[in-house]
Amino acid sequence: MDIQTKDTGFPRTSSEKAMSLPENIKKAIDTAIKGNKDRPGALLPILHGIQDDIGHIPPEAVPIIADELNLSRAEVHGAISFYHYFRQTPPGRHSIQICQAESCQAMGSETLTTHAKQSLGIDFHSTTSDQEFSLDPVYCLGNCACSPAVMVDDEVYGRVTPERLEQILDQVRGGRQ
Amino acid sequence: MNTKVYIPRDSSALSLGADQTAKAIATEATKRGANIDIIRNGSRGLFWLEPMIEVATPQGRVAYGPVASQDVPGLFDAGFLSGGAHALNLGMTEDISYLRKQERLTFARVGITDPVSLQDYLDHEGYRGLKRALSMDGGAIVKEVTDSGLRGRGGAAFPTGIKWNTVLNTAAVQKYIVCNADEGDSGTYSDRMIMEGDPFVLIEGMTIAGIAVGATHGYIYLRSEYPHALRVLNEAIDVAVANNYLGTDILGSGKNFRLEVRRGAGAYVCGEETSLLESLEGKRGLVRFKPPLPAIQGLFGKPTIINNVISLASVPIILDKGGEYYRDYGMGRSRGTLPIQLAGNLKHCGLVEKAFGVTLRELLYDYGGGSASGRPIRAVQVGGPLGSYLPESQFDTPLDYEAFTNIWAVLGHGGIVAFDDTVDMAKMARYAMEFCAIESCGKCTPCRIGSIRGVEVMDKIIAEQDRTANIALLRDLNDTMLNGSLCALGGMTPYPVLSALNHFPEDFGLQKTSQAA
Numbered sequence: 001m002d003i004q005t006k007d008t009g010f011p012r013t014s015s016e017k018a019m020s021l022p023e024n025i026k027k028a029i030d031t032a033i034k035g036n037k038d039r040p041g042a043l044l045p046i047l048h049g050i051q052d053d054i055g056h057i058p059p060e061a062v063p064i065i066a067d068e069l070n071l072s073r074a075e076v077h078g079a080i081s082f083y084h085y086f087r088q089t090p091p092g093r094h095s096i097q098i099c100q101a102e103s104c105q106a107m108g109s110e111t112l113t114t115h116a117k118q119s120l121g122i123d124f125h126s127t128t129s130d131q132e133f134s135l136d137p138v139y140c141l142g143n144c145a146c147s148p149a150v151m152v153d154d155e156v157y158g159r160v161t162p163e164r165l166e167q168i169l170d171q172v173r174g175g176r177q
Numbered sequence: 178m179n180t181k182v183y184i185p186r187d188s189s190a191l192s193l194g195a196d197q198t199a200k201a202i203a204t205e206a207t208k209r210g211a212n213i214d215i216i217r218n219g220s221r222g223l224f225w226l227e228p229m230i231e232v233a234t235p236q237g238r239v240a241y242g243p244v245a246s247q248d249v250p251g252l253f254d255a256g257f258l259s260g261g262a263h264a265l266n267l268g269m270t271e272d273i274s275y276l277r278k279q280e281r282l283t284f285a286r287v288g289i290t291d292p293v294s295l296q297d298y299l300d301h302e303g304y305r306g307l308k309r310a311l312s313m314d315g316g317a318i319v320k321e322v323t324d325s326g327l328r329g330r331g332g333a334a335f336p337t338g339i340k341w342n343t344v345l346n347t348a349a350v351q352k353y354i355v356c357n358a359d360e361g362d363s364g365t366y367s368d369r370m371i372m373e374g375d376p377f378v379l380i381e382g383m384t385i386a387g388i389a390v391g392a393t394h395g396y397i398y399l400r401s402e403y404p405h406a407l408r409v410l411n412e413a414i415d416v417a418v419a420n421n422y423l424g425t426d427i428l429g430s431g432k433n434f435r436l437e438v439r440r441g442a443g444a445y446v447c448g449e450e451t452s453l454l455e456s457l458e459g460k461r462g463l464v465r466f467k468p469p470l471p472a473i474q475g476l477f478g479k480p481t482i483i484n485n486v487i488s489l490a491s492v493p494i495i496l497d498k499g500g501e502y503y504r505d506y507g508m509g510r511s512r513g514t515l516p517i518q519l520a521g522n523l524k525h526c527g528l529v530e531k532a533f534g535v536t537l538r539e540l541l542y543d544y545g546g547g548s549a550s551g552r553p554i555r556a557v558q559v560g561g562p563l564g565s566y567l568p569e570s571q572f573d574t575p576l577d578y579e580a581f582t583n584i585w586a587v588l589g590h591g592g593i594v595a596f597d598d599t600v601d602m603a604k605m606a607r608y609a610m611e612f613c614a615i616e617s618c619g620k621c622t623p624c625r626i627g628s629i630r631g632v633e634v635m636d637k638i639i640a641e642q643d644r645t646a647n648i649a650l651l652r653d654l655n656d657t658m659l660n661g662s663l664c665a666l667g668g669m670t671p672y673p674v675l676s677a678l679n680h681f682p683e684d685f686g687l688q689k690t691s692q693a694a
Contacts, residue, residue, distance in 0.1 A: 040458075040477060041477075043460070044459055079460060101562065102363040102558055103592075104363070105608070106596045107522055139562075140363045142365070142366040142368075143189050144520035145225075155192075158189060
């Protein structure tokens with residue numbers, strides 16, 4: 001509707017870039033754009049669509065989206081990098097988010113976080129070398145009455161002790177989902 | 178007739194295993210040939226009892242909780258389907274004192290009805306507000322909201338009626354209703370409970386807002402951390418559309434209102450209204466300068482009502498029972514009820530909807546039951562990460578916007594997070610700065626740079642480096658953030674920081690004062 005038209009001066013390379021992309025990624029980008037481009041404020045729904053499908057937003061998607069929405073690549077990249085939820089690299093098979101906010105701190109999230117980092121052998125914002133788990137901080141899951149809270153993939157867990165976290169990780173490893 | 182068994186589908190109940198409990202009950206019922214209908218309701222908000230299941234008996238609903246899947250065979254043995262005695266039997270749900278003492282207006286149906294059943298909603302006084310609104314003109318609807326005394330429940334407490342009136346009186350070909358469902362404050366979950374437990378009340382409230390000011394399109398900006406709320410909202414919107422409560426010519430009135438849910442992407446600052454509008458427009462969530470007010474130039478430059486979930490969800494009962502009915506609850510200029518959320522280190526965390534005027538002490542001890550750890554409660558943070566920390570000496574403050582302003586604190590969105598005496602308040606002050614640094618949109622310098630400097634100064638204070646000078650510097654920095662920031666993120670981060678410093682100076686290496694400043 002009111003999306004600003006800006007000429008970036010950059011060469012338009014989207015079609016060339018798109019050629020070299022794996023088929024599933026290309027399809028995810030196309031589908032997200034096609035389903036959303038005519039909605040007002042289409043950028044976030046498109047980014048969500050891509051990430052829902054393939055777990056991240058590859059850099060190759062940026063010029064294609066920019067082209068389709070008549071935005072500059074900077075505007076698209078700027079939006080992706082602004083929002084904590086969007087990721088530019090593939091996540092592990094399972095995403096683990098541990099709440100770091102006050103309510104969970106009051107109930108021992110710090111100990112839980114330290115345990116998770118040790119147990120998985122990684123810090124926040126990283127993925128285990130076997131690509132199984134990504135570990136990220138999150139600021140409030142709205143489960144503050146059952147702190148500390150952890151989100152594994154799309155499921156929230158409450159009153160998570162280090163022992164319970166291990167059980168959850170085992171379940172997830174065992175292909176619960 | 179089949180016995181109705183209620184098992185919540187609320188995120189918090191699910192986080193404690195409600196799905197497993199539901200599965201176990203279904204399996205056990207089949208095995209024993211018991212005829213039951215499982216209804217996945219919202220949560221009553223008694224989270225220490227979740228998963229709390231209820232059985233409909235001729236006398237009323239009987240509650241059991243917390244029910245883990247391994248408790249299920251025992252419950253069948255005890256005849257729970259007819260309200261039989263069992264260690265987990267909590268008696269009649271309505272008689273549980275935590276619930277009985279509340280004044281549930283906005284949460285009247287949450288935990289009682291099937292969230293996505295329109296019939297259930299209608300059977301429990303749903304859509305009566307909309308029907309009345311459809312017989313009124315826009316000005317009369319806005320006046321009803323103004324008369325109710327409702328103030329924005331997102332935290333800023335701006336009178337809702339005045340906001341609506343501005344949009345009503347601004348001529349435009351297109352206006353919007355935007356619901357701020359970016360509930361990012363730690364210790365708050367009432368928006369989520371409404372969206373998961375009674376989505377129609379939010380849909381109805383937004384529809385009434387649209388009809389009142391002549392807006393035909395609404396957006397619910399929902400945070401990405403709430404996948405269950407997204408599912409329930411979309412289910413409910415589909416049902417409302419199919420039954421002509423949304424869409425064109427609503428209930429034959431000639432009025433149109435479309436509604437869609439948009440997902441946020443994990444930016445706390447997008448709970449600030451102008452940042453949220455930028456995000457809805459598909460941009461980085463940078464805060465806008467005001468004026469122009471969103472009510473005049475909001476989403477896509479058009480007049481926009483932007484209200485919190487609870488504000489909008491309070492509108493149906495105001496339209497149904499009248500502004501005066503709502504205004505009769507509360508104290509001073511804080512009218513109506515506030516859904517208070519007890520969180521953190523409390524024995525009985527849960528949702529308590531009460532008229533304004535209840536004290537913190539009542540909430541922490543009568544409802545909350547004291548700390549979960551059994552240690553003394555040392556500090557509570559009210560109003561999310563930008564709210565002040567209050568010491569025990571202020572626990573008798575009534576929940577009232579003005580009373581909180583007077584003690585340099587905020588009610589915010591009604592979240593209360595309790596900490597026991599193991600808390601290190603200097604660490605919490607550092608965290609407040611760190612959170613601001615992580616979440617700052619970066620548009621204004623006091624917030625963007627101030628928060629980073631704040632973390633550094635706090636690190637020095639914690640490391641006992643030149644504390645007197647660094648505390649003076651910290652105060653100076655907070656003064657700049659307080660007065661120079663563009664929005665509440667940078668402008669209110671000083672609340673937790675300075676309140677921690679003023680009320681708990683001993684944690685910053687200062688003399689404990691007998692009288693907190």
